[in-house]
Amino acid sequence: MSQRIPVTELTPDFRGRAEEALADGQLRNNFRVAMDSLMTKRANAFPDADEREGLRELGNRIKAGALSRLPDLLEQLEQKLTENGVKVHWAETVEEANSLVHGIIEARKGSQVVKGKSMVSEEMEMNDYLAERGVECLESDMGEYIVQLDNEKPSHIIMPAIHKNARQVSKLFHDKLGEPETEDVNQLIQIGRRTLRRKFMEADVGVSGVNFAIAETGTLLLVENEGNGRMSTTAPPVHIAVTGIEKVVPNLRDVVPLVSLLTRSALGQPITTYVNLISGPRKPDELDGPEEVHLVLLDNGRTGAFADAQMRQTLNCIRCGACMNHCPVYTRVGGHTYGEVYPGPIGKIITPHMAGLDKVPDHPSASSLCGACGEVCPVKIPIPELLQRLRQENVKNPEQPQQVKGGGAKYSRTERWIWRGWQMLNTRPALYRSFLWAATRFRVLAPKKAGSWTENHSAPVPARRSLHDLAARHLDQNGGRPS
Amino acid sequence: MSARANILGKLRNSLAGTTPRPDEFDERLVTAPWRYAPEDRIDRLRSLMEAVHTEVHPCRSDNWPELVAELLNKRNLTNLLCAPSREHGRALQAYFEATEQKVELLAYDQPVEAWKEELFWNVEASLTGTLGGIAATGTLVLWPDRHEPRLMSLVPPVHIALLKASEIHDNLYDMMVAQDWAAGLPTNVLLVSGPSKTADIEQVLAYGAHGPRELIVLVLEDA
Ligand code: SF4
Numbered sequence: 001m002s003q004r005i006p007v008t009e010l011t012p013d014f015r016g017r018a019e020e021a022l023a024d025g026q027l028r029n030n031f032r033v034a035m036d037s038l039m040t041k042r043a044n045a046f047p048d049a050d051e052r053e054g055l056r057e058l059g060n061r062i063k064a065g066a067l068s069r070l071p072d073l074l075e076q077l078e079q080k081l082t083e084n085g086v087k088v089h090w091a092e093t094v095e096e097a098n099s100l101v102h103g104i105i106e107a108r109k110g111s112q113v114v115k116g117k118s119m120v121s122e123e124m125e126m127n128d129y130l131a132e133r134g135v136e137c138l139e140s141d142m143g144e145y146i147v148q149l150d151n152e153k154p155s156h157i158i159m160p161a162i163h164k165n166a167r168q169v170s171k172l173f174h175d176k177l178g179e180p181e182t183e184d185v186n187q188l189i190q191i192g193r194r195t196l197r198r199k200f201m202e203a204d205v206g207v208s209g210v211n212f213a214i215a216e217t218g219t220l221l222l223v224e225n226e227g228n229g230r231m232s233t234t235a236p237p238v239h240i241a242v243t244g245i246e247k248v249v250p251n252l253r254d255v256v257p258l259v260s261l262l263t264r265s266a267l268g269q270p271i272t273t274y275v276n277l278i279s280g281p282r283k284p285d286e287l288d289g290p291e292e293v294h295l296v297l298l299d300n301g302r303t304g305a306f307a308d309a310q311m312r313q314t315l316n317c318i319r320c321g322a323c324m325n326h327c328p329v330y331t332r333v334g335g336h337t338y339g340e341v342y343p344g345p346i347g348k349i350i351t352p353h354m355a356g357l358d359k360v361p362d363h364p365s366a367s368s369l370c371g372a373c374g375e376v377c378p379v380k381i382p383i384p385e386l387l388q389r390l391r392q393e394n395v396k397n398p399e400q401p402q403q404v405k406g407g408g409a410k411y412s413r414t415e416r417w418i419w420r421g422w423q424m425l426n427t428r429p430a431l432y433r434s435f436l437w438a439a440t441r442f443r444v445l446a447p448k449k450a451g452s453w454t455e456n457h458s459a460p461v462p463a464r465r466s467l468h469d470l471a472a473r474h475l476d477q478n479g480g481r482p483s
Numbered sequence: 484m485s486a487r488a489n490i491l492g493k494l495r496n497s498l499a500g501t502t503p504r505p506d507e508f509d510e511r512l513v514t515a516p517w518r519y520a521p522e523d524r525i526d527r528l529r530s531l532m533e534a535v536h537t538e539v540h541p542c543r544s545d546n547w548p549e550l551v552a553e554l555l556n557k558r559n560l561t562n563l564l565c566a567p568s569r570e571h572g573r574a575l576q577a578y579f580e581a582t583e584q585k586v587e588l589l590a591y592d593q594p595v596e597a598w599k600e601e602l603f604w605n606v607e608a609s610l611t612g613t614l615g616g617i618a619a620t621g622t623l624v625l626w627p628d629r630h631e632p633r634l635m636s637l638v639p640p641v642h643i644a645l646l647k648a649s650e651i652h653d654n655l656y657d658m659m660v661a662q663d664w665a666a667g668l669p670t671n672v673l674l675v676s677g678p679s680k681t682a683d684i685e686q687v688l689a690y691g692a693h694g695p696r697e698l699i700v701l702v703l704e705d706a
Contacts (some may be wrong), residue, residue: 015517034686062506069503071494084670090487142692143683160685166685185687193693200693201603217668225692227637227679233670234633235595245490250506252665254514256656270531271620274694283670288595288621288632299486312497345687398511 014362017337027163031334034162038325041268042376059261060380061071062254063316063442070306073215073248074297080218084280084292087096095436096127097298101207101240104294105135108238110204114196116222116229118140118209119157120298122180122240122341123354125209137207138199142192149176155335157342158266158321163334193456196228205291206232210243211318216251219279220295223263226462230276239278239290245297246306246315258318261378265320301353304405310389311404316379321346323373323383329366332334338363345373349386357394364390510656517654522652525619525702530672531621534675536690546579547701551643554699555586555608562587564602564609564639566630568585571612571645591632602634608641615650615658617674623700624658625673633671643696644675647706 021027046052066073078088091097101124105113113130113135115121127148130137139148143160144406150172154160161169166183173179179191200206208229212221220241222229233239249255282289292448307310313351324344335343340351340360348363357364364387373383390404395415396423398408425432439446443462450459475481484492529539529651531595541671542550555563566572576588589606611631614624623644627633636642655674659665664672679694690696 030685031544037686048516051512051516054509058507058512060511061504065506071491071498072503074491076492090485090490092486092489096486098547139521139682140693142681146683159686161683162686164684166687170686183686186689188684189681189689189692193691197603201599216665219668225679225681226681226692228692230633230637231693234637235599237596245494251508252668253508253510253656254661256654256659259655271622271674271676273535273675273677273680277668277672277674278669278670279672281670285629286632286670287593287629288634289627289670297490299490299493303490303497306494307497361699370613376571459688 003216003267010370014339014366016335016361017339018027018366020148021333021337025466026165027334028332030163030165031331034156034159034326034385035331037241038159038268038321042265042322042325043053045264045268045270055257055261056378056380058257059378060316060317062249062258063318063379066254066315067306067312067315070245070248072134072279073250074245076215076250077213077218077248078216081295082218084218085219086220086280087295089294090299091296092299094124094300095299097124097242097296098126100132100133101126101242102130104238104240104292105130105205108204108292110238111135112199112203113137113142113205113207114140114199114203114228114236116208116224116232117160118242119341120209120244121207122154123300124242124298126242135277138196140196140202140232141224142189142226142228145192146172146194149173153336153341154337155343156321156324157319157346163336200228200231200235203232203236205237205238205240206234207240207242208233210241210247210295211262212255212473213243213248214250214252214255215248217253219277220394221255221259222278223250223259223274224276225269225273227274230274233276233278234289236291236393237290238294239281240294240296241298242298245299245302246317262318262320265376265378301355301405305350305353308403311349311353311386313381314346314353314386316381317346317350318379319346320377320378322376326372326376327371327396328368328370333366345383345387346381349381349383349390350431352390352393352404352406357390357404358406358409361394361409364388364394433468436468440464440466440469491504497518511692513656514654519618519653524653525648528616528621528651529702532677532698532700535621535655536698537621537677537679538697539702540699541702541704543705544703547645547703548575548581551610551699552579552582552584554643555584557599558608558641560564560586560641562589562605563605564589564591564606564635566590566611566635568592569612571610571631575610591630591635595632595634602638606639608643609635609639611636611641613644613646613650614662616646616650616664617653617655617658619654620676622655622674622676625675626661626669627671627673628669633673636673636675636695639660640691640695641697641699642678643699643701646702647698648702648704649706651702 025294099409140144144160155163212238330344393404393407394410396408678698679692681692
């Protein structure tokens with residue numbers, strides 16, 4: 001049984017889901033195989049370490065530079081897009097963004113939407129919002145389509161259906177579409193192609209995400225392999241792009257290194273099959289392309305992350321997924337365990353700003369801090385450092401003002417006292433010595449149970465003599481010489 | 484207050500007292516590793532494109548229409564969408580007429596709304612020109628226009644693209660600079676590096692996801 005997460009309400013039960021996932025051999029195998037292969041592909045795509053590091057450094061500089069003048073760039077982008085005939089909208093919350101999107105669809109009396117892959121629309125839970133208002137919103141990326149058909153959420157930001165194998169997809173297509181069962185991946189894809197082609201043709205509106213928004217030219221850049229992104233942004237009469245405010249870059253040339261970093265880090269491809277640069281709706285003399293193009297710029301907590309110079313680095317992210325592919329925790333527990341839109345290391349550092357740290361209190365510590373994520377991140381986000389910062393924010397006194405939304409959720413008075421005691425003990429030599437004396441002499445009285453520690457470990461027993469004692473005796477015997 | 488004002492206000496607040504970082508773009512990083520001798524460009528492009536299931540055929544300005552006819556006949560295709568208003572479209576038409584080819588040549592000469600059903604279900608192949616190619620990544624560059632609209636290279640299951648050898652650039656950066664793209668882009672620019680594909684099921688690569696199943700590149704070596 002693969003995990004099923006309910007579409008709207010998520011419980012913060014990370015541990016429970018992790019245990020379930022760890023016990024699911026099929027799920028673990030699906031992830032393990034996929035992550036191993038993605039890691040190999042990335043490694044092969046960067047055969048020259050110097051080239052890779054130079055490019056990562058450049059990627060970091062471009063994104064950090066863009067963030068250092070973000071408000072100006074957003075205004076420039078808006079102005080250029082407007083000149084090009086694209087309508088720009090701003091939304092602080094997912095509610096606002098959804099209602100903007102719905103408004104545009106309603107104005108066209110639209111009832112059918114096809115959507116290219118967009119993580120921001122997942123953030124918005126746009127499908128549900130529109131469905132409640134009688135608008136069918138169909139995912140058109142093969143992986144997203146499979147996940148939607150099974151009423152699930154993506155388990156990986158690049159490979160949404162990576163938790164499923166061909167047999168599971170075959171069964172799904174059989175149950176939901178009445179197709180004959182087949183484990184031939186080619187045939188399964190052709191079923192998807194046929195079904196979705198009609199939808200592309202009939203759709204009133206196409207929705208997509210944006211990989212990079214270029215301020216200089218007023219251009220939206222999308223990368224993809226399938227062609228569903230091009231279909232969604234070209235075939236329907238209206239195209240609505242939704243994106244986070246951090247996706248803007250100053251110049252067209254900036255996308256050269258960024259696209260290279262993105263596709264090589266994500267899939268190990270030198271470039272995706274399609275790179276689609278959209279700079280405006282259909283012109284009067286053109287014969288296709290949408291008549292209207294809209295861009296919805298979403299905040300949803302990003303300005304909160306931006307306010308903190310350290311956490312701001314989170315907004316460098318180009319959503320390549322490499323950090324999850326290389327994460328030993330993600331590989332074992334899978335994407336659904338995180339219970340949030342963005343799983344894995346990037347999810348751990350971005351979700352607190354969107355949902356609040358108190359909604360995901362276990363996430364910052366669900367990490368061995370092995371550092372793999374930070375090492376592979378193409379824009380050099382110091383993820384382990386940010387995780388440590390979030391661990392601190394997690395235990396801050398909730399009565400004090402919080403720097404991260406929902407901080408202080410793991411604050412515990414007992415823990416606080418324990419550390420106070422520890423501090424006292426270690427800063428007062430006399431106290432320390434009497435403690436040592438007591439602990440070694442009465443070692444048999446040491447508690448047999450020490451909370452969750454003794455669930456998996458044997459209880460610590462103090463030694464017969466402290467190191468201090470032993471060293472002192474040693475020196476005595478040697479007449480004060482160390483050896 | 485509008486969402487726009489709030490967002491920009493918050494961002495400006497957070498930046499108060501800071502100075503923007505200087506532009507530190509270093510073009511060597513995106514050009515130096517991706518330079519080729521002129522005679523190697525075609526090979527590089529070809530091997531990368533073939534690696535992703537693309538057929539690449541070197542040919543000449545005077546024999547490519549013949550090759551197109553051959554490729555279509557081999558696949559038993561009955562129609563081809565091409566632009567009679569473009570030079571290559573006319574050349575193809577002339578050849579097909581002169582040799583009495585059975586393949587029907589279709590033109591994209593009306594707004595898509597007028598023939599969407601036919602375009603989506605009945606057009607078997609298309610032929611378009613390209614603005615050029617990129618050796619570094621094995622990529623074709625397309626600037627769709629009214630003669631060769633956006634969907635022409637996407638909807639038909641087989642896409643044949645003409646690429647002039649002289650227009651193959653080393654890398655994307657060089658091409659952008661040489662043609663001054665930053666000065667203004669058309670409504671849509673496409674970089675195409677193979678037929679449509681997906682690896683969304685078990686990471687098994689399958690071609691023909693939503694776009695063309697086959698991409699065929701004719702490299703005009705004398706052009
Ligand atoms: S944090 Fe870095 S590695 Fe992870 S998805 Fe974002 S860009 Fe990729």
